[in-house]
Amino acid sequence: MKKPVLVALIVLLVGAGIVAANSLFLVAQTQQAVVFQFGQYVRTIQEPGLQVKLPLIQNVIFYDRRVLELNPPAEQVILADQKRLVVDTYLRYRIADPLRFYQAVTNETQAASRLSDIVISALRRVLGNSTLAELLSPARARLMQEMKVAVDREARELGISVTDMRIRRADLPEETSQAIFARIRSEREREAREFRAQGQELAQQIRARADRERTVLLAEAQKRAQELRGDGDAQSIRIYASAFDADPSFFDFYRSLQAYRKALADGTTTLVLSPDGDFFRYFDHKEAASSR
Template sequence: MRAFRWLILIVSVVGLIVVFNVFYVVRQSQQAIVLQVGRPVALINEPGKDEAGLHMKIPIVQQVEIIDKRNLGLDIEGIDVLAADQRRLRVDAFVRWRIKDPLQYYQRFRREEAAQSQLNRITTSAIREVLGDVPVPEIVSGQRAQLMGRIRASVNAGLAKDGIDIIDVRVRQADLPGEVAEGVYNRMRTARLQEAQRIRSEGEEKARLIRATAEREKTVIEAQAREQSSKIRGEGDAKASETYALAYSKDPEFFRFQRALIACEASIQEGTQVIVGPKSLGICDDFLDSARTAGVPR
């Protein structure tokens, strides 16, 4: 009875070993290479196929290498770049990539760490080559999309035979190294101050021109206004003289009498003893004599 139990136990253990060595699972996010004595004999769930699930292999003779099928990411930091304007930048970038040919990938790298090392080297070289052809302003705020496209194409070309496809390359950050940032800032500050002074000088010059033009126009307008005023006043005086002459010609005696009264009024100051007036005013003579006699100083 005890021997039978030991037999059942041994058969169970052997069965579990066989199960674990015969069956394997490939997830939806994975792809597998079946190796027989180190030589690839089958690809499971490679890109473009849906073969995820439970699979079988020959125990001991065959082995299975699981490879990621998802999009992978790689951060690359601290890339020193010498731009076309001879200024240095420190660039941080990231790469999105995937394994498009698992067999080529396995034969070339075997492990993901080796693939990342190669990807890091080729991407760093491509970034330095592409960004080194343009000045810093183009890298920081210029045609960055076109530059990233050139970098992606260059990296893809460098990994064409390695079974890797580059989905995207992006510059996450581009900064001046600390040792030169202060000098660049001071140069930029000086340039901006010079630009501000130039704009201020141009503004003052334009202001002087505007004031001079306004003053000249003011002088012209005032002269035209005085000329117009004198012309209108002369026309008014001429019209008044014409009116007086016309009125006088209608009744000369009445107007002589009126002018005498006006002269008397202008010549006499009330309350004075001395009266200054014309020697003979005709109709006003009697009035003037009476005023001279009646004048009492106050």
């Protein structure tokens, strides 16, 4: 074979290889593709496998066919009852129409920006007609569905289908939270003061009742003691009277002995009395002198 012919054959084979390489492309399991020719739409491929295109004049743009997730920035909304909430949401979506997606937003970065705006708009619209009580009640599921439907309706214009939308967190604004915490703390301190005051009042009532009962008990005890002393004195008088009636001279003698005992009880008392006085009338001085 002549050399020029061999070179031509090699060039032809290389060219055919290049053409074949540019004519074939693979759509993966997680991908979908849109084929354009000179900027004009040709077809959409949503099934995986090896595909063919015209080399050089057709180009292919690939998009993810899996469910994607978006976390829009937290947004402060005003509810129907004029309460403010900072709402944090997340969104799950998929590219349902690759051509419309390409025409509307071109890529996922632009899609995320547009979807975030749509989510914020739906949040303000739906929650703006709802109260905090509804948001904290089972009605929250209905509100979530209403927002999902609203976002999906607008996202369809971008070639996007929303599969799920949830409120991840709803908090009070920082300044509102601090004010509420301060009010709660003040309320708890007021309740604590009231409880302490009630406790002190109850303690005073208990002490006053105990003092009254003690006073009554002491008065009753004193009354009983006086009654017992009176009974004892009366009985003593009766005994003395009986003894006096039985033997007046002995009773007089006994009373004198009691007087001696009291007068000389401490052993240091000095009495200056006449021996002939009544105090010593029961001492027989003459018999004492004769005995000495």
